[in-house]
Amino acid sequence: MILLDPPTWPAHGTVWSHLVSDTSLHELRAFARAAGLPDRSFDLDHYDTPADRHADLLAAGATAVGGRTLARRLGASGLRVAGHERAGARRDALRARWERLWSPLAEPARWPTGSPPAPASGPASAVLDAGGELVRRWSEPHRVYHGRLHLAAALDALDALLVTTPLTAAETRTVRLALWFHDAVHDGVAGRDEERSGALASDVLAPPSARGCCRPRRTTTSPGSCGSRRPTTRPRATASVRS
Template sequence: MLIDPPAWPAHGTLWSHLVSDTSLHELRTFARAAGLPDRGLDLDHYDVPAGRHEDLVAAGATPVDGGTLARRLASSGLRVPGRERRGATRAALTARWATLRAPADAAWGHIGAELVERWSEPHRVYHGRLHLAASLDALDALLAERTDAPSSARVARLALWFHDAVHDGEAGRDEERSAALARELLTPLTAPGATASGTTAARLTCDDVAEVERLVLLTATHDPAPGDVLGALVSDADLAVLGDSPARYARYVHQVRAEYGHVPDDAFRTGRGAVLEALLALPTLFRTPTARARWAAPAAANLASELSRLTR
């Protein structure tokens, strides 16, 4: 555990950074034991007010200068680079949401604001804004390779916005609640309406809403039927992290463990091992040709390597 001097001014005080160069799970466990709120976690570090600096040093954090802390975090593989960080800000995601409908539509803006808040909940470590931005990027990459990009691509994007909008760590139930939320928030927008600028907002149909629900539920199994184009796109985009570089996959593994930090080690290994075995047992992990070509081989290697570590 490392902490730098209070040097960053905000909210009437100076702030330090608290990091682990070993484990996000260790970082969250240490922070909670010290009474730091979960909302203080900013992807790869905790922001700590100056008044807590000495307490955390006394609790076991090693004081270092800012440069040393930055280098140790970067070499750990846990650091979130600036490009990813910028794409996952509230402002960036709010702007991205606005592109799916007429920006002047106030109701649409309210829904987007609620979703961004949900994805920003402090108990999330992996299933947060960073995952949302990455899955939307993956979907864009898949669509860019298609010459027959479906006209309903907006529905696929909406499904990704909603697919973990409710996340309490209950497999299956989270997807059901997220699908119900999509129905609740989007159904009122299926009637035509005028925007503040006087133009007609791009309509959603009842069929669109039903398809968003279906796609959200599909992310519980990641097993779309043959010929389910939108299902394949949404499932592949959600799983894209599995086929990332070994370093980024390792960061994802740390994020998942920290998010389920309340689960004892033995129980986590058992549950995580079951998830990995289920993914490896799928006939094919990715369903679109582009995703298979890009991510299937590295995903298989990443999953098998993690499962081997767990069983050891």
């Protein structure tokens, strides 16, 4: 069921309501899109809706409830995103995790390929550029389940697994990179999204001399194969980050 509480939250010169589903995020997204709500108003488990849309949304089929009832129903549904989960899925929190993943690159002698730092701005800038682009992709408004919350949860699950299943530093970085890139391209096309995500990883993580060989737009080329129809190698997780 789609639920809507009264517009009582002040911001941007008006007051706002919360629109939620106590059934599924798919139900919520379908209702919101049919009602013409912009994707940018979706906030992990609810839509923020302005007061001037309240009557329209009720007429479209939303059920009016009080704020406490809405919170209780959302919590009971299992769809509520807890505060600590929200914190972990923040853009700045994810960028910090990306930077920690590449912290050894701050020491030029430890660059995996032996390459010098990226020209002009150095390795720190390269790390920020690549991480910022990935976080932007994971923040795309059309995503439902496969957004920043999903990425943060996957990284948290890996952290827990590594406590009992230790890996080498190189293996750990490879697995973390696989999580960062596994759904980086998300256009809703099964198969092609995975292929383009792999191609993006190959392009971003390739050595400078090989960059541009495989690009996300090459949907007929397997990740890392540069023209072959089948993947021959995994994305180079130990190579430098594109500047």
